[in-house]
Amino acid sequence: MGKGLIKTALSAYNLGWKAATPFLKLNHRLKDGWEQRTLSGGYPAHAHLWIQAASGGEAYLTWEVLKHLENKKNSTLRVLVTANTLQGFETLQRAADEINADRKGIAVQPWYFPFDAPDIMRQMMRHVRPEVALIMETEIWPGFLNACKEFGVKTLLANGRMSTKSLGGYLSWPSLFRELGPNRIMAISETDGRRFGTLFGRDRVWVMPNIKFDRMAGAGPMQRKDNPLASFIPEDMNFIVLGSVRKEEMTPVKKIAAALVRHRTKTVVGLFPRHMHHVPLWSKALDSVGLTWSLRSTMTEPPRPGTAILWDTFGELVPAYGLADAAFVGGSLAPLGGQNFLEPLTCGVTPVIGPHWSNFTWIGQDIFDLGLARMGEDAEHVLNLLIEILDEDVPRKEIYAKANAYIKDRTGGAKAVSKQVAEFLNNV
Structure with missing residues (x-):
């Protein structure tokens, strides 16, 4: 695709955004920050560095980079941080509050990422x-990358990951993305690096440690006296967490929950749906296997042994891992890519997952080879692994010590990114 065709493609893309924008306001998620997304309320201040983080997960990675950012300028280093979602924006606000208070010479301003219409992005960049x-x-x-090219802004894509499916989508327009692609890509694995190389050219791609390991470094088991659920889960009770479970794996998960209660009469199962709006579906599922259960929001005293708790409140999964004797992490018994199983591990619990964990292969196969996590081939295998962990009764501190060593060996991603940013800034 020549430059003329690329210009035509971007013009059509711009017209598509103009046509869609009136309808986008009907989306309740996009109403948050609407004036910033459309620039109808003005513009952010000038910044030396613009960091784009899509949602909450990327915003936390941005926070790690900000902690390591080097300012070699004679004046304050001004950083604009943007996100597409409310969760991401709120996380960036907290990061900005911390950095602006603690790090002299760096000023951070949060903003919603504008709609990617090329005209809007040109205004923003100007x-x-x-x-x-x-x-x-x-x-x-495309609109953002094109504006960067037009205004001579150096671009770095960091902590990069790309699935085969995503690569296939981008390859429908390979010359466009090759022309607009970042100056450098820092991928989290050789596999991701090869995919980025196919799209943008291998000479632009490096491999780096995943910043998610930096976020986990130093995390450890919460002292029982500090755990907000301590009075709720007695120490003499076998507490098993089925965390971040998905609707698509409901049938095997409900059978695992029922089997665990039958296996040990003092067991209580804590079931945490990944999506809260599916709680009614999970309540019917627990009924269908004959489990006695209670909603977390209605409970005022500890649960009875041999029952389940259906968690319908936010923010208590990690404290629950901190009290669990065993834990299964969902999204892995169906081809959904899995959920983050480092969370229970840093709480001193050996996590069990199913065979589907493609979203987290960056953690590395070694974690299973070392016994720090266990993977079941199917639901029955997962059940047996959870029972094995209950029977082994390994001290929480021992599990955490091994996990911390594993994670520590893989840190350094945030520092590597901050160094590359400093190199770009210094060579402008």
Whole structure:
């Protein structure tokens, strides 16, 4: 695709955004920050560095980078941080509050990521005038990248990951993305690096440690006296967490829950749906296997042994891992890519997952080879592994010590990214 065709493609893309924008306001998620997304309420301040983080997960990675950011300028290093979602924006606000209070010489401003219409992105770039743009993970927006090219902004995509499916989508327009692609891509694995190389050219791609390991470093088991659920889960009770479970794996998970209660009469199962709006479906599922259960929000005293708790309140999964004797992490008994099984591990619990964990292969196969996590081939195998862990009764501190060593050996991603950003800024 020549430059003329690319210009035509971007013009059509711009018209598509103009046509869609009136309807986008009907989306309740996009109403948050609407004036910032459309620039109808003005512009953010000038920034030397613009960091784009799609949602909450990428925002936390951005926070880690901000902690390591090097300011070699004679003046304050001004950083604009943007997100597409409310969760991401709120996380960036907390990060900005911390950095602005603790790190002299760095000023952080949160903002919603504008709609990717090329005209809007040109306006944004003209007012912000960044020298460098840092893209977290896989935020490949044509309007944004085109504006960076037009205004001579160096671009870095960091902590990059790309699935085969995503690569196939981008390859429908390979010359466009090759032309607009970042100056450098730092991928989290050789596999991801090869996919980015196929799209953008191998000479632009490096491999780096995943910043998610930096986030986990130093995390450890919460002292029981500090755990908000301590009075709720007695120490003499076998407490098993089935965390972040998905609707698509409901049939095997409900059978595992029922079997665990039958196996040990003092067991209580804590079931945490990944999506709260599916709680009514899970209540019917627990009824169908004859389990006695209670909603977490209605409980005022500890549960009876041999029952289940259906968690319908936010923010208590990690404290629950901190009290669990065993834990299964969902999204892994159906081909959904899995959920983060480092969370229970840093709480001193050996996690069990199913065979589907493609979203977390960055953690590495070694974690299973070392016995730090266990993978079941199917639901029955998962059940047996949970029972094995209950029977082994390994001290929480021992599990955490091994986990911490594993994670520590894989840190350094945030520092590597901050160094690359500093190199770009210094060579502008």
